[in-house]
Amino acid sequence: MSQARAQPGLSGRVDWTFVAAVLGLVTLGTIAMLSAASTTMFYQSILRKHFIALALGLSLFTLTLAFNYQIFQDQSKPLYAVAVALMASVLVLGRSARGHRAWLRLAGFSFQPAELARVLVVLVLADFLDRRARRVGEFPTLLAALAIAAPILALILKQPDFSTALTFLPTITGMLFCAGADMFQMLFVFGYGALALSVPLVVTFCQVRFPYSPPMSLPGLVLSASRFGWPLLAAMVLLAALSAAAWLAAAWLRLSARPLAFIAAPVIVSLAMLTGVAVNRSMKSYQRNRFVAFVAPRSDVQGAAYNVIQSRVAIGSGGLWGQGLFSGTQSQLGFLPERHTDFIFADIGEEMGFWGAGLVLGLYTLLFWRIVAAARQARDRYGYLVCCGLASMFAFVVVLNVGMCVGLMPVAGIPLPLISYGGSSLVVNLFSLGIVANVYARRYALL
Amino acid sequence: MKPDSTRGRLSILWGVISAACVVLGLRLAQLQILDAAYYRDAAERNRSQIIYQTAPRGRFYDRHGEVLAENRGAFTLIFLPGKNRVRRDLEPLARELGRQLGQDPGDLLVTLEQAERDQSAARLAENLPPATAFRLWELKTIYPGIVLIEEARRYYPYGRFASHLLGYMGKMSPREWRNFKARGYRADQRIGKMGLEALFEDDLRGRDGGRRMEVDAQGRIKRELENIPWEAGSNVYLTLDAAVQRAADEGLRESVTGRGAAVAIDPRNGDILAMSSQPDFDPNALLSVDAKTGRPSAGIPEFNNAIAGTYPPGSTFKPIVGLAAFAKGASPDEEYFCPGYYQLGNRRFKCWVHKGHGRVGWFKGLEESCDVYFYNLGLKTGGAEIERYERMFGLGERTNISLRGEKSGHRFGPRQRGKEGKGWYDGDTLNLSIGQGELTVTPLQMAVVTAALANRGQVWRPHFTRRIVYADGRPDFVQHPELSARIDATPRAWDLVQRAMEIVVSSGTGKSARVPGLVVAGKTGTAQNAGGKDHAWFIVYAGRPGEPAKIAVAVLVANGGHGGVSAAPVARRMILARFGLADAQDARAPRPAAPGARPAPPPEILPAGAIR
DSSP states (O other): OHHHHHSOOSTTTSOHHHHHHHHHHHHHHHHHHHHHGGGSTTHHHHHHHHHHHHHHHHHHHHHHHHSOTHHHHHTHHHHHHHHHHHHHHHHHHOEEETTEEEEEEETTEEEOHHHHHHHHHHHHHHHHHHHTGGGTTSHHHHHHHHHHHHHHHHHHHHTTOHHHHHHHHHHHHHHHHHHTOOHHHHHHHHHHHHHHHHHHHHHHHHHHHOTTOOTTSHHHHHHHHTSSSHHHHHHHHHHHHHHHHHHHHHHHTTOOOOHHHHHHHHHHHHHHHHHHHHHHHHOOHHHHHHHHHHHOTTSOTTTHHHHHHHHHHHHHHHTTTOSOTTOOHHHHTTOSTTTTTTTHHHHHHHHHHHHHHHHHHHHHHHHHHHHHHHHHHOSSHHHHHHHHHHHHHHHHHHHHHHHHHTTSSOOOOOOOTTTSSOHHHHHHHHHHHHHHHHHHHTTTSOO | OOOHHHHHHHHHHHHHHHHHHHHHHHHHHIIIIISHHHHHHHHHHHHEEEEEEOOOOOOEEOTTSOEEEEEEEEEEEEEOOOSSOOHHHHHHHHHHHHHHHTOOHHHHHHHHHHHHHHTSOEEEEEEEOHHHHHHHHHHHHHSTTEEEEEEEEEEOTTSSSSHHHHOOEEEOOHHHHHHHHTTTOOTTOEEEOSHHHHHTHHHHOOBOEEEEEEEOTTOOEEEEEEEEOOBOOOEEEESOOHHHHHHHHHHHHTSSSSOEEEEEEOTTTOBEEEEEEESOOOGGGGTSBOTTTSSBSOOOOOOOHHHHOOBOOGGGGHHHHHHHHHHTTOOTTOOEEESSEEEETTEEEEOSSTTOOEEEOHHHHHHTTOHHHHHHHHHHHOHHHHHHHHHHTTTTSOOOOOOTTOOOOBOOSHHHHHHTTOOOOHHHHHHHHTTOTTOBBOHHHHHHHHHHHHTTSEEEOOBOEEEEEOTTOOOOEEOOOOEEEEOOOOHHHHHHHHHHHHHHHHHSTTGGGOOTTSEEEEEEEEEOOTTSSOEEEEEEEEEOTTSOOOEEEEEEETTOOOHHHHTHHHHHHHHHHHHTOOTTOOTTSOOOOOSSOOOOOOOOOOOSOOOO
């Protein structure tokens, strides 16, 4: 620190703990990838792409430190335009792989712009919420924030990439929450979202667990209410009646309650149910299979649930010390699917054991802690919001991916940041973490 | 600057994130520390497939050490399931294998899919000829999951030889599978289905070996993890004399009808020297599977005439009648006149020589098998007394030889009739005196009777085991002779019966069994058969002069007519084989080498390890 005081250079202000966490994760990820991808057919090509992306990402990380992050706030509108343009161009020019039109070819490299768009949305939203700071508690602000993200979300869903779109919601939620949005409003908005999403889950659960339930039993009622029709309408009327009864009861008991709640609650719930039913109807079969695999992993071992089981077996068989690099039978013999991409955490668990997997989890926790610290010490509200958004985003993605590998979350096709193989993901993630480092390094507003 | 409330919210965000990380960490500890053993097992099951290799089954030896059943190496085609393979992936393989093996691809596909579902190895074809095996070897590189192993298969060096006694190996029926599952059998194993193979199943089977292979998700073999050596089964040494058995099998096969049974017993201890039933089968043929149908290529005559065929003994019963009469004090010199029939009331009982034998005493009576003489002798002795001797000789009861399907025959006499609630008449006594009526016996029972006639009254429980040498080092099982009864008769009665039986062979109806230099004593029989031609019987025992008899034989040729013509030559071949004599050879000449030199030893089973 003395050196920094004497000569106020950047190096003294950089959060070296944070940098160490990033480098540690990237190193562990590279080692795991070397092992996990060794049995694939394109090992050489994978290695080449990975190291090119790593070099590019680390340069971007360093480069981002070189200029003030506030430039992103100044250029907010162009950034938003870039994000929308990128996502639109993917749909027009993009290449299809595995049923997603998610890839852009750029100078010989394939590039997945949705990851970049997500970071850009964080930057744009941070600017918006910063400028609306005084009116952040108002409902229009909340809706406007969602409206900003909506076009990009819609374009991503059009690919269709359900999983990536899913990661937007906690990111936006985290930012709104940290910006100080009204909890009651957020509860309604996100309660609506959560309810709408839970409808397909509950319906799938009932379909799998109680396939032959009689029509008047609870699962039977759930199933009949999951279609547009009289039972659904009846359910909504019942909700309205319940709400009215609750209001009367509250009045009779002389409880002080906001009358708005008794109107809003049934409306929100009904709307959420309608949306949920719509989502449920439009779900693709592979998406439903993921729900099935989560709800009942043993129902279809050869199909969607296969991945979940093999991943859990891989992690569990690693034990305390792991089976050693290049020696995990689950990954090296091909039982573990997607072992160098989405399920790389399972490979780490198998080959490096509890210590390896625990180290990765520990480094992530350290990383989150440092991002939160950067947010706490940011010199302006914009930097604070950017860090909050990125913290929510990374934390959600990591928890979702690791949770999927250990069988606590449904299978979502999202990579593990900094560790999974995937060039564009690595570059974008290092770039966005560079912004976090930038916010922290410029916390005293001297540079 | 930020308002304070947002700082609080950041702390909440951090709290949520760190809580999630803690939950994940705990879950990780649960999987990797608490449940690690379970998942390690699961991973181990995933990557390893056991290919079982049938252990060499215990061998059967005859009394001179000749191998009667052994093992040979054979190729077996195994399919190892992969992960996540569906019907579409298996169809080309099923087509190709169907072409190579001549089996229906549809059936093969069903087997392959079953293996995929169960995640366990399946046997597609066994006992493959080497040419097919080498062609299939090449498929291994194209289709993952195809493995050829070599294992031990049962082999019977003599083919059609004591087939009903030795039995054969076969696949389990669904009912047998339910029983054997609990005893550690696998569904695709073969078991002893009959005779000694079934009886000694537990001793013979040994413990199968296996090779634990590491396979990848496609079912491709990566390497061998472990080679579990097999343990061969225990060898069983039989009392059988291969030469006598061969003589019985061939003799019966070449007899008039080619159907019947022959049993030879050592009268000194009850050893079964031969047990033949015709028609027989080749147990080797049941092991090779028909390429077209996938089923054994031969149907088999399961019926064992020697223990399950019951026939009236006919005249071979007459020595027992004589023994009963003399034991009661009858005189052999008393003569009866035979006009060719016996008149009882208004019924006429014929003698088999219609013109009559004239005046007949004991020796002439047995020598020429005069029915009228025995009618008189029987009436004089009484049905009850004859029945007592039936019982002592073990007729009407199983010998308890412990082979499946043994019949007891039917005792005939006043007491038996009384049990059945019916009366006994003199006409019945007449029928009984010549071994007809309701009396039925098995060839095995008659061999035991013959042995008792030869050794003067010791009724042995017949047995076929000498020794079982256990593979696991337990002390050998040694079979001791078991006496089931002793016939009570005077030495004079024995002398009379034995002398008369010698005369039967030397100059009477049994002349075709005569062997110069041996004391041969026998009795022919022609059992009346309501449904067709008479059955031919011959019982005989033989020994060197001055020595106890070494062989007692009972031969039955179904529908063979007269016993002296069709059954006695079979018995003679067996006697010759027992004494190591060639046909027409004098027993006084020096003894030649045993006929049927031992076959060259079969190639040893290659040790497991041929898969690369």
